Amino acid sequence: MSGHGTAQPMTARKSGPLTGRAEVPGDKSISHRALIFGAMALGETRITGLLEGQDVLDTARAMRAFGAEVTRHGAGTWSVHGVGVGGFGEPADVIDCGNSGTGVRLIMGCMATTAMTATFTGDASLRKRPMGRVTDPLSLFGARAYGRSGGRLPMTVVGAASPVPVRYATPVASAQVKSAVLLAGLNAPGETAVIEREATRDHSERMLAGFGARVHVEKTAEGNVITLTGQPELRPQTVAVPRDPSSAAFPVCAALVVAGSDIFVPGVSQNLTRNGLYLTLVDMGADIMFENPREEGGEPVADLRVRFGPLSGIEVPPERAPSMIDEYPILSVVAAFAEGTTVMRGVRELRVKESDRIDAMARGLEACGVRVEEDEDTLIVHGMGPGGVPGGATATTHLDHRIAMSFLILGMASKQPVSVDDASPINTSFPVFTPLMTRLGAHLEPAQ
Ligand code: S3P
Numbered sequence: 001m002s003g004h005g006t007a008q009p010m011t012a013r014k015s016g017p018l019t020g021r022a023e024v025p026g027d028k029s030i031s032h033r034a035l036i037f038g039a040m041a042l043g044e045t046r047i048t049g050l051l052e053g054q055d056v057l058d059t060a061r062a063m064r065a066f067g068a069e070v071t072r073h074g075a076g077t078w079s080v081h082g083v084g085v086g087g088f089g090e091p092a093d094v095i096d097c098g099n100s101g102t103g104v105r106l107i108m109g110c111m112a113t114t115a116m117t118a119t120f121t122g123d124a125s126l127r128k129r130p131m132g133r134v135t136d137p138l139s140l141f142g143a144r145a146y147g148r149s150g151g152r153l154p155m156t157v158v159g160a161a162s163p164v165p166v167r168y169a170t171p172v173a174s175a176q177v178k179s180a181v182l183l184a185g186l187n188a189p190g191e192t193a194v195i196e197r198e199a200t201r202d203h204s205e206r207m208l209a210g211f212g213a214r215v216h217v218e219k220t221a222e223g224n225v226i227t228l229t230g231q232p233e234l235r236p237q238t239v240a241v242p243r244d245p246s247s248a249a250f251p252v253c254a255a256l257v258v259a260g261s262d263i264f265v266p267g268v269s270q271n272l273t274r275n276g277l278y279l280t281l282v283d284m285g286a287d288i289m290f291e292n293p294r295e296e297g298g299e300p301v302a303d304l305r306v307r308f309g310p311l312s313g314i315e316v317p318p319e320r321a322p323s324m325i326d327e328y329p330i331l332s333v334v335a336a337f338a339e340g341t342t343v344m345r346g347v348r349e350l351r352v353k354e355s356d357r358i359d360a361m362a363r364g365l366e367a368c369g370v371r372v373e374e375d376e377d378t379l380i381v382h383g384m385g386p387g388g389v390p391g392g393a394t395a396t397t398h399l400d401h402r403i404a405m406s407f408l409i410l411g412m413a414s415k416q417p418v419s420v421d422d423a424s425p426i427n428t429s430f431p432v433f434t435p436l437m438t439r440l441g442a443h444l445e446p447a448q
Contacts, residue, residue, distance in 0.1 A: 009394075009447035010404075010423035010434075012411030017260030017308065018440040022251035024265065026051035026076060026241035028429050029175070029203050030297070032059050032102050034239040036110060037211050038080030039068035040186065041234035042087070047078045049241035049297065055100035055428045062107050065091035066118075076241075085234055086187045090116035094154070097122045099354060099399060099428045102176055104153070105134045109180030112143035113163035113187035121154040125354050125399035131155055133172060134180045140166045141184050165190040165230055169222070172349065173322040175200035175273075178226065182208065182215075188230045197223040200322045201273040206298060211237055242297035245269040246326045247430045249277050250405050251440060252306050253330045256286050257337040257413040259387060261308040263440060270300045276324025277331060278304075284311045284338060311338040313383045318346030325349060328379065329406040332361045336370045337413060338383035348377040354425070355398035364395030364407050368418060392416030394447075401425040405433060412442050419447045 031051040036059065038045030050056065052075070060070045060078070067089035069081035083089070088111055095118055097104035104120050108131070111118050121127065132151030139145065142160030147153060165188045170177050178194045182204055185192025202217075205226055209215045214229035248268045255261035269275065270293065281288060287307040294301060313335060324331070328350055335342035350357040358379050362372045369390030371382040391414030395407035404420045411418030426433045434444050 005424060007422035008424045009419060009421055010408060011417050011419040011445055011447040012408040013417040013443045014414070015412040015443045016258035016441050018255050018258050018263055018442065019261065020263060020440050022248070022263055022265045022436060022440060024243045024247040024251065024436070025053070025430065025432060027244040027269070028053065028055060028246070029102060029201060030241050031056045032106060033203055033207050034241060035059050035063050035070065035080055036106055037207055037234065038236065039063040039066065039082045040085050040110060041082040041211055041236040042084035043082060043236040045080045045082060045236040045239065047080070047239045047241060048076055050076045050078050051241065051244065051429070052076065053427060053429045053431050054098055055103055058096065058098040058100055059103040059107070062095045062097065062103065065093065065095055066111065082234070082236060085231060086114055088114050088116065091118050094119045094121055097126060099123050099125055099425060101126060101129055105131070105176040105180050106183060108134055108138065108157050109183035110186070112138040112157055112159050112184045113141050114159045115161040117156060117158050119154060119156045123399060127153045130352055133174065133177050137166060137168045137177065137181050138184055140168065141188055163188040165192045167193045169195040173198040173200050175204070179204040182226065182228050185228045185230055186213065186232065190230055191227050192230060193225055193227045195222050195225050198319065198322050199224055199273055210298065211235060240297040242269055242299045242301055243267045245274050249327050249330050250409060250430070250433065251437065252304060253334050254409045254412055254437065254442065255306040255308060256281065256311065256334055257409070259308055263306050265304040265306060267296055267301045268304050270302050273323050276320040277327035280314070280316050280320065280324065280331060281334065283314050284334070285309070286311060310386060313338045313340035313342040315343045321346045321349070326402060329357050329361050329402045330409065332365065332379060332381050333406050333410045335381035335383055336365060336389050336410065337386055339385050340383055342381045342383065344379045346377060347379060353400070355400035355403055357400065357403065360396065360398055360400060360403045361406065364403070367393035367395065368410060368414060387413060387415070389414040390416060391418045394419040394421055397422050397425060399425050401428045401430065405430065408444060
């Protein structure tokens with residue numbers, strides 16, 4: 001589990017041109033949900049293309065602890081024999097969700113309306129992250145949570161024996177909070193509703209409907225109102241997990257900043273709740289062609305042809321943040337190689353991710369010779385043009401996979417090599433990052 005092993009320092013040096021085909025692994029959000037919804041359906045769900053990153057493996061282990069039978073048949077091919085809504089058994093031991101906020105928050109949601117007690121923990125990163133955003137709405141169903149100060153893990157959740165349905169307006173734009181409430185609503189009688197002012201990734205709504213739940217989404221002046229009818233019988237499904245657009249972001253952005261690159265990235269999601277980075281890159285002048293639009297695994301996808309070229313700094317529209325929330329670290333690397341300034345506002349949520357991503361990016365970019373400005377809710381990067389970043393520093397990754405991958409890509413295009421203190425967290429979301437990038441022409445090696 002990341003954060004429990006020894007650190008793996010890694011160095012990236014000037015690379016390229018990057019060429020070839022980048023087939024990124026399955027979507028992390030959809031992989032977690034396939035296992036969790038499969039465990040709550042009655043009968044056997046078959047999954048192909050499952051991301052076998054540590055975050056998802058930890059969720060698989062948790063679903064077993066609640067009584068589901070989870071079996072790996074081959075690379076990415078899994079089955080889940082689910083126990084039905086309300087059918088979870090009490091786990092015999094602490095549930096360790098490793099590095100995964102999605103895992104722990106969704107699982108808290110799906111046990112919170114069943115009469116049982118479960119204790120959750122995670123690695124040093126996850127134990128710093130706020131859980132009150134999930135346990136507050138879960139308490140409205142009748143669940144109780146006892147954690148460390150600040151609502152942090154380890155935390156024990158006592159599920160509601162007689163849950164009541166809930167109507168809840170999320171105070172932060174968070175698909176994890178929305179999903180936790182919907183999952184809790186599954187085992188409450190009557191209608192549970194979540195109101196979100198800004199649309200966040202909609203995989204839970206889409207997939208729950210696919211598993212046979214009654215889910216209704218209405219756009220209103222208050223935002224999206226998602227209503228779920230409780231106590232359905234979820235029917236097992238065959239889930240083909242599409243590739244992860246948040247992982248595709250890394251080879252795509254690498255090709256945009258490494259001189260002479262020309263790569264092909266098949267099957268990148270164009271789901272409007274996930275594609276903010278791609279819109280932003282196009283606004284910056286990126287040479288990206290979106291070819292062969294189609295549907296894969298229930299998601300709209302396209303094949304991307306991405307070529308190196310000049311980029312301009314822009315103001316990223318703040319309302320785009322929820323659709324690219326995981327992509328700001330790699331966008332700030334792209335911004336460092338653009339001409340002019342890139343302003344990212346409305347990004348305070350980055351401070352409570354696997355690390356404080358505003359701080360981690362700002363400190364690492366500064367160490368590599370890039371001028372940045374920040375406040376609580378903003379990150380501004382002053383671009384140095386193609387190949388213009390000095391590099392020559394080691395970035396601290398704070399157990400954050402996306403910080404590690406971002407600085408390695410910075411090093412592929414900067415004048416001097418860039419190292420990260422620990423590349424092991426990359427395994428949580430993109431276990432084949434190093435071989436995939438190396439095949440494209442990246443120079444990555446273990447650091448001393
Ligand atoms: C996720 C939601 C987002 C995102 C995370 C995955 C999900 O978190 O950052 O990587 O699968 O629901 P928030 O809900 O905290 O925004």
